[in-house]
Amino acid sequence: MKSVSFKPVVALVGRANVGKSTLFNRLTRSRAALVANFPGLTRDRHYGEGRVGERPYIVVDTGGFEPVAKTGMLLEMARQTQQAIAEADVVVFLVDAREGVNALDLEIAQLLRKLGQKVLLAVNKAEGMRYEAGGAEFHELGLGQPYLISASHGDGVEELINLALEQVPSPDSDSEGQDDEEFQHRIKLAIVGRPNVGKSTLINTLVGEDRVIAFDQPGTTRDAIEIEFERNGVEYTLIDTAGLRKRGKVFEAVEKFSVIKTLQAIEACNVVLLMIDAHTEISDQDASIAGFVVETGRALVVGINKWDGLDEYQREWIKREFDRKLRFLSFAKMHTLSALKGQGINPLLKSVNAAHAAAFAKLSTPKLTRVMQEAVEQQQPPRKGIFRPKLRYAHQGGMNPPIVVIHGNALDAISDSYRRYLETRFREAFKLEGTPLRIEFKSSK
Numbered sequence: 001m002k003s004v005s006f007k008p009v010v011a012l013v014g015r016a017n018v019g020k021s022t023l024f025n026r027l028t029r030s031r032a033a034l035v036a037n038f039p040g041l042t043r044d045r046h047y048g049e050g051r052v053g054e055r056p057y058i059v060v061d062t063g064g065f066e067p068v069a070k071t072g073m074l075l076e077m078a079r080q081t082q083q084a085i086a087e088a089d090v091v092v093f094l095v096d097a098r099e100g101v102n103a104l105d106l107e108i109a110q111l112l113r114k115l116g117q118k119v120l121l122a123v124n125k126a127e128g129m130r131y132e133a134g135g136a137e138f139h140e141l142g143l144g145q146p147y148l149i150s151a152s153h154g155d156g157v158e159e160l161i162n163l164a165l166e167q168v169p170s171p172d173s174d175s176e177g178q179d180d181e182e183f184q185h186r187i188k189l190a191i192v193g194r195p196n197v198g199k200s201t202l203i204n205t206l207v208g209e210d211r212v213i214a215f216d217q218p219g220t221t222r223d224a225i226e227i228e229f230e231r232n233g234v235e236y237t238l239i240d241t242a243g244l245r246k247r248g249k250v251f252e253a254v255e256k257f258s259v260i261k262t263l264q265a266i267e268a269c270n271v272v273l274l275m276i277d278a279h280t281e282i283s284d285q286d287a288s289i290a291g292f293v294v295e296t297g298r299a300l301v302v303g304i305n306k307w308d309g310l311d312e313y314q315r316e317w318i319k320r321e322f323d324r325k326l327r328f329l330s331f332a333k334m335h336t337l338s339a340l341k342g343q344g345i346n347p348l349l350k351s352v353n354a355a356h357a358a359a360f361a362k363l364s365t366p367k368l369t370r371v372m373q374e375a376v377e378q379q380q381p382p383r384k385g386i387f388r389p390k391l392r393y394a395h396q397g398g399m400n401p402p403i404v405v406i407h408g409n410a411l412d413a414i415s416d417s418y419r420r421y422l423e424t425r426f427r428e429a430f431k432l433e434g435t436p437l438r439i440e441f442k443s444s445k
């Protein structure tokens with residue numbers, strides 16, 4: 001059994017309208033491009049990837065902290081929000097410079113102090129303000145130095161995140177390097193999905209019950225546990241999403257399911273198996289996790305579980321549900337299975353293997369260029385104003401996910417629909433199924 005270091009998690013906390021989603025969007029930035037690349041991915045995201053310098057991290061927007069009269073905020077807080085705070089490596093608590101300290105801020109501050117988490121206090125909407133005018137009064141919250149930022153203008157944001165990540169110990173650098181090489185021949189698989197979709201059942205089926213018990217041990221670090229298994233001659237490393245428990249001060253008994261562990265496992269793997277329960281609706285949480293998979297660029301296979309004992313009507317229903325809510329996952333292969341009865345497992349793993357191969361495919365420059373030219377011959381990119389984009393050649397710019405870089409002129413004028421057309425052509429030519437494919441354009445003028 002081995003472990004791998006997870007990426008640090010920064011959780012954004014604060015009452016409604018202080019600017020959490022504005023800050024989230026600034027930190028993750030890729031939203032606009034993503035929505036164009038994955039039609040249907042329009043839901044509010046809550047989980048994203050950020051990067052300062054060389055250091056990647058995961059950002060979680062914990063949503064609102066609405067107080068509910070009588071029962072009190074603590075009781076009413078969504079359990080996942082509590083858990084996200086407890087499990088995050090560092091919390092950024094946002095308040096509003098223009099409104100000053102209010103009662104709810106005080107309540108949240110008290111909770112955060114009680115949790116004993118590392119907290120940075122960010123006084124947002126402070127563009128053009130001086131510390132004496134905007135920041136000083138927030139000392140009252142008892143969370144140390146207030147940092148003035150402007151999420152919408154960007155002032156102070158990078159410094160804030162740098163300070164936040166300084167609180168998190170860096171992982172050993174040598175374990176990181178090994179990972180990249182290992183990616184190539186072992187399939188690192190993360191099985192993710194909401195509670196009760198059947199993840200543990202599938203894992204038991206794949207690796208055997210006794211080994212799962214051994215690896216479901218409480219942990220105290222940010223490391224993930226990996227478990228190795230072999231099936232049909234292929235070697236897999238399974239990255240756990242549930243086994244680790246951080247011994248929090250208040251939330252000793254965190255729940256079996258953890259969004260944060262899910263995000264970290266997605267980051268650490270190279271193929272995601274997203275499990276959906278055929279018996280229940282697809283929720284916003286499913287969609288948000290799926291959006292995170294897309295954003296990280298991981299290869300993906302979707303497994304619709306509990307297929308046993310469903311009638312025709314129910315089967316049609318869940319397929320429609322999927323098309324309606326997760327159609328941005330159309331690059332991924334979808335399987336139906338029964339983890340309990342062990343049905344549909346081999347075809348599922350075949351798609352996992354294929355998705356892995358696609359993610360690491362080597363795309364030769366001559367073939368890429370030829371496929372691109374053929375595509376252009378059949379359908380020219382439309383003009384935009386006086387500009388007609390001219391595509392000259394293509395080469396591979398990266399793996400996992402594959403990136404195709406197209407060189408030419410006036411490529412800014414390429415429309416999203418033309419980009420998707422090219423993507424389809426590359427996918428067909430190289431049999432790329434199960435991995436996102438990124439296309440980048442480089443214009444020489």
Ligand code: GDP
Nearest residue numbers: 016017018019020021022124125150151152153
């Ligand atoms: P959330 O509810 O905490 O996610 O808050 P939002 O990100 O939706 O922001 C609430 C409002 O505050 C929006 O109208 C934002 O445009 C505005 N806002 C966010 N950040 C800033 C900022 O740095 N300066 C100013 N002036 N307004 C901001």
Ligand code: GDP
Nearest residue numbers: 195196197198199200201305306338339340341
């Ligand atoms: P997890 O929370 O995602 O790990 O879900 P579990 O593996 O604990 O499964 C939750 C429940 O669903 C258990 O009662 C399982 O027996 C049941 N379950 C799992 N897979 C299947 C399946 O393929 N068919 C049926 N009918 N039930 C299943």
